[in-house]
Amino acid sequence: EAGVAQSPRYKIIEKRQSVAFWCNPISGHATLYWYQQILGQGPKLLIQFQNNGVVDDSQLPKDRFSAERLKGVDSTLKIQPAKLEDSAVYLCASSLDGQDGGYTFGSGTRLTVV
Amino acid sequence: GIQVEQSPPDLILQEGANSTLRCNFSDSVNNLQWFHQNPWGQLINLFYIPSGTKQNGRLSATTVATERYSLLYISSSQTTDSGVYFCAWDDYKLSFGAGTTVTVRA
Numbered sequence: 210e211a212g213v214a215q216s217p218r219y220k221i222i223e224k225r226q227s228v229a230f231w232c233n234p235i236s237g238h239a240t241l242y243w244y245q246q247i248l249g250q251g252p253k254l255l256i257q258f259q260n261n262g263v264v265d266d267s268q269l270p271k272d273r274f275s276a277e278r279l280k281g282v283d284s285t286l287k288i289q290p291a292k293l294e295d296s297a298v299y300l301c302a303s304s305l306d307g308q309d310g311g312y313t314f315g316s317g318t319r320l321t322v323v
Numbered sequence: 324g325i326q327v328e329q330s331p332p333d334l335i336l337q338e339g340a341n342s343t344l345r346c347n348f349s350d351s352v353n354n355l356q357w358f359h360q361n362p363w364g365q366l367i368n369l370f371y372i373p374s375g376t377k378q379n380g381r382l383s384a385t386t387v388a389t390e391r392y393s394l395l396y397i398s399s400s401q402t403t404d405s406g407v408y409f410c411a412w413d414d415y416k417l418s419f420g421a422g423t424t425v426t427v428r429a
Contacts (some may be wrong), residue, residue, distance in 0.1 A: 242416060251327075251409050251419030252366070265416060298364060302417075312356075312417065314366040 213315035221321045227289035230318045234303030244300040291322045327420035336400045344395040344423045346410035354413035361406045400427045
């Protein structure tokens with residue numbers, strides 16, 4: 210079974226620029242998550258999708274962050290404009306039914322904003 | 324939401340040593356998970372353990388839900404055990420603690 214695919218692996222941008230990350234979950238997984246992990250902290254949920262609908266985006270800074278999962282499969286996360294404090298690893302995860310240990314994480318995208 | 328507190332924040336072990344990591348919750352949780360994040364950043368699920376004890380090789384975990392804590396045991400540690408260990412409350416989405424950074428020295 211292929212894992213959760215993310216790209217790019219690394220990205221360096223200047224503040225106020227925009228950036229987009231891509232995630233392809235495990236085939237058949239209905240639930241997709243984007244997490245932000247700042248250095249030295251645990252991952253923090255940004256947004257949760259169930260198929261192509263948003264379940265939870267309460268911690269997504271909507272003035273600059275957006276995410277979509279149009280066909281209920283792959284997803285993109287965008288930041289526009291980026292700030293220095295957005296420097297972090299952005300992790301995508303998917304699960305079949307959202308519980309019972311069935312979470313698989315991608316390798317993440319490390320974003321550095323300079 | 325439920326607060327997740329992990330201790331100790333850092334742990335340095337000599338290869339072959341045993342250790343215990345602790346996770347406390349501010350309220351009762353129905354579902355709890357332990358993860359290992361390796362030095363390359365990959366998060367791997369170790370245990371789904373809402374209650375009781377589970378073992379997988381040199382790792383085992385115990386959750387006492389009524390007392391709102393969970394323990395992760397590492398026995399005969401190896402350098403490959405290095406990384407960050409997270410516990411997370413699972414409510415159809417994961418809420419992570421700050422983690423315990425484990426360094427195993429040869």
